[in-house]
Amino acid sequence: MISRLLDQFFAWYADAFLRRRYLFLAAMLVGVATLAAFVPKLRFDNSPESFFLREDKTLERYQHFQALFGTDEYALIVFERKEPWTQEFVEQLRTLTDRLSKVPDVLEATSIANVRHVVGEDDQLIVEDFIPLEMKEPAELEARRKAAQEHPYYRDMFVSADGTSLGLVLKTQIHAGEIDYKIEMTKRFRALLAEEPYRAWGARVVGSPVLDADVREIMSRESGTFCVLVLLLMSAVFYIVFRSWLAVVLPISVALLSVVCALGLMGLTGMPFTLVSAIIPSFLISTGVGPSIFLLSAFFNTVNAGRSPREAVAEALRHSASSSVLSMVTTAAGLFAFSVSKIRPIEELGRTMGTALCISFCITLVLVPFVLAGRKHITASGKRKEMLEGRVQGLRTWAEMVMRHRRKIIVIFSLFVATALSGALRLRSDYHYLGVFKTSTPLRQDYDYVERALKASTSIEVLIDTGKPDGVKNPALLQAMLGLERTVAERFASMGAKPYSVADLTSEINQALSNGDPKAYTIPATANAVAENLLLYQLSGDDELTSLVSSDFRYARIRIAVANRPDQENQAVFAVIQEYTDAHLGAAVGSPKVEVTGLIHLWAAIDSYLAQTELEALLITVLAVAVVMIAVFRSVLLGLLVAALNASAVLGTLGLMGYLGIWLDPYTILIASFALGILDDDSIHIVRDIQRQYAETGDLRVAIVNASSSAGQGIFYLSAALACGFATYAFSTVASLSKFGLLIAFTVVLGAVTEFIFAPAVLKAVGEPLFRRSRLPAHAPSGAALAEVKSVPGLSSPQEDTSSDFRKEASK
CATH class of the missing domain: 1.20.1640.10 (Multidrug efflux transporter AcrB transmembrane domain)
Incomplete structure (x- = not known):
């Protein structure tokens, strides 16, 4: 018919x-x-x-995270430096960091030259550059290099564990649904790195905005x-x-x-x-x-x-x-x-x-x-x-x-x-955004270079909702957060897992106020002591806390830097986070709500x-x-x-x-x-x-x-x-x-x-x-x-x- x-x-x-x-x-x-x-x-x-329907729950969770902490997009510049640090080199690095911070849509540029360094003096907390301007002697610079290699925050982020590679972290703005600004920003990054003396460093640049561009x-x-x-x-x-x-x-x-x-x-x-x-x-x-x-x-x-x-x-x-x-x-x-x-x-x-x-x-x-x-x-x-x-x-x-x-x-x-x-x-599904591209492409080669040097090139975000203002200041919760970080770091060392949160910063502040005693790198025993230490840090003028906790201290964030891997490997990380949450983040620490989010979770x-x-x-x-x-x-x-x-x-x-x-x-x-x-x-x-x-x-x-x-x-x-x-x-x-x-x-x-x-x-x-x-x-x-x-x-x-x-x- x-x-x-x-x-x-x-x-x-x-x-x-x-x-x-x-x-x-x-x-x-x-x-x-x-x-x-x-x-x-x-x-x-x-x-x-752009990959999700507007009512998607996973996207809504990610957007809630962004509303609390702003951008989670970063660019990472990595280069090799086997020679001893000299005054000239440090000044060149400081100048490059400053010029990168002035690129449109770059919110913050951080290198080992200007990364925050917490020091305690007479019950006061001083936050200064890790390498002060007055530090010029080769012996002092070499001592700083070794200290950076041992510091839990700097290692494998601003300096490699063996001290031969350095990284610059660029926190960038997000304009939803736009791409042209990322293209222009990436062009400026590469144009700066092509100038002398930076050209000789052979730097590679990766990260979400660069990848999109x-x-x-x-x-x-x-x-x-x-x-x-x-x-x-x-x-x-x-x-x-x-x-x-x-x-x-x-x-x-x-x-x-x-x-x-x-x-x-x-x-x-x-x-x-x-x-x-x-x-x-x-x-x-x-x-x-x-x-x-x-x-x-x-x-x-x-x-x-x-x-x-x-x-x-x-x-x-x-x-x-x-x-x-x-x-x-x-x-x-x-x-x-x-x-x-x-x-x-x-x-x-x-x-x-x-x-x-x-x-x-x-x-x-x-x-x-x-x-x-x-x-x-x-x-x-x-x-x-x-x-x-x-x-x-x-x-x-x-x-x-x-x-x-x-x-x-x-x-x-x-x-x-x-x-x-x-x-x-036998067919199965898996998604690896970076793996979409052939290993012979410059894009993949840049990521491989960065991950060989600093192990990680992207991150998983964990959002912790305590349900009440100042809930993050609970010492038991902070201890549990450190335990979660140690578990993830140990279980996924092959992925370069490097967690960081307000619990780490609190421990570092406590150590600084204890004259740098390594044994004092721990969470204070009481909520009042935690609150005092965090207040001192806020009064120092540094704004790092704004990227780690919400303004009312209800929400906290754990950023887990990892290598860019297929989804099956990331799923294993999510599973361990869930296992630890079920076992250690219960009523004893206030029963916080723990959610995994971030770009990796979206993929x-x-x-x-x-x-x-x-x-x-x-x-x-x-x-x-x-x-x-x-x-x-x-x-x-x-x-x-x-x-x-x-x-x-x-x-x-x-x-x-x-x-x-x-x-x-x-x-x-x-x-x-x-x-x-x-x-x-x-x-x-x-x-x-x-x-x-x-x-x-x-x-x-x-x-x-x-x-x-x-x-x-x-x-x-x-x-x-x-x-x-x-x-x-x-x-x-x-x-x-x-x-x-x-x-x-x-x-x-x-x-x-x-x-x-x-x-x-x-x-x-x-x-x-x-x-x-x-x-x-x-x-x-x-x-x-x-x-x-x-x-x-x-x-x-x-x-x-x-x-x-x-x-x-x-x-x-």
Whole structure:
């Protein structure tokens, strides 16, 4: 029913379009121009907040933490200094620190030269620079160097444990939803470090603002690069297939207009360009050309049969557009399925690309027929005709071979599915923001350098809510906080875990007021003593306490510096924090509420959403594909069988990921639903053709062979184009994007193997009763089909009067 209605609609559309094609073109250009006007409004946002829906509890916890303590974004500059510290070097370091503090949006710059040093004199607390201006003698500086290496606060933050590396910590401002200020700030950092004498230090700069700025630069560069690369590859594939520059220009034009519309749609709706948005241009170029390929294939087949361009356009629309629209619906459903994701960029990506794919199909239905119908005459090239006949014969020979060996193929297919299922069960999700990039990129190399020197490059935040003002001043609570810090530091030394909180500062103050006695590095015994020590520190003029406790001393913060690791390792830290909280932070210390938050915790939450998103999106896609196929093929069993065959190709890729240990991340999570939506294009075209052929011949074997040699051409062309297009991502510096491209290309190849080998064997083995029940009423074959049938030896030609009737219908 649906197939017949679509065929009737596109027969009407072909007639209406050919009579008013300029009106259709004008309407299309107005729509494209309207969306293109919003492209300049597109903005980039890769902040943590951009990954979450507004009502997300994890995000709300993080925003509450920010409201209490302000920014938790830092940049870290690290360089090596093996030589003894000299007065000249310390002055250079002090000058650099001062200049960095004046960079816009830097709130505070701290190095070993100006880091606070707490000293007690006559019951007074003095907070001064660790290296005072008057300290100039080499012996004094060397003594300070050794003291810094032993100090629990300075070690592995401002100086490495062996004293050979130094760090500058830059506390930076946060402007939610903005990125340009981070780019400018990073440029200024690097410009300063490129000046003499700092250039000779070989400093590296990392941290959240630097990472975001570098990601923006990488995404901007690679989006353009891969667009060009995919366009070139697609152009080459189209020319090889059709031997016509017209067949190159048209699909590429459709693809480029689709990309413009997608970006304009993002600008119109306020969707930001994020880390995963980089795939949009190349994806639309690769997948949006599918309807163009099938339309051009049907057009040139009909032209080679001796028809005029206008007749060929009418026949191409009637023959391929209905299958293409059904394919587009299922592909778009696979994209829209991600609208249920709790990961905001994935949710927005699904909606944007699903809508853009529909727009791309509409552009195809106008632009391609408009240009083709405008040609007065297209010469049926003898070489092109000979090449076409060779491909038809080659595909027919292959299909005959599959029919002969179908039992062996079914056995191989069963083993393939079992092996793939075993691998898919090993699949797991994990997220490592820094690990998204290849180890060969400067970004990763800078982080590796910093973590070798100072062990840590990011942090986990622990928020403690005592529930009452001055609750933080409870000595038992502070002791418990120190115990938590020691536990984390000992258990996760391999991650460079370095906790710091008001408990450490309180202990340091107590030691300073005890003439520097190391044994006095402890929490005072009473709440009054704690309050007095903290008051003395506040009166000293230093404002460090504001970053460690809330103004009313209700909330406290433990900052745990760690190396940048995958989420599975961070989850182990969270688990230990929870274990310690349950055991030691109960009623005896006031039953405080303890929550883990910070950037690392946000990325961990993304990991927990990945598997859920994969399952939900895949189920929605499978359901959409199955429903469409059942409706198109007019058979529940046939629709489910074809959907299952498609799913087997996706299962093969998931199995490969499981065996190779490839995680589900924000890129690879897209593979299953994307691929399933793409592969059904081929299935709908070829199975509908099998139904048509079966209605005409009554022989399923002949129908499969004929369909493989006719619809199989478009499938082969499209698979080659898609595989080449997605494989270009292998050259990306983004490791996850590289894996995404290669795995999608692999899935497309597996899909082609399924269509040309597994599906024909399975359909012949079990499909006879299914095709008989869903048998379409016999109708006249198309001119293209006639040309193909006549060119294949051994098949009888349809009756000429049927062909004559069809020519009258197609020439209306």
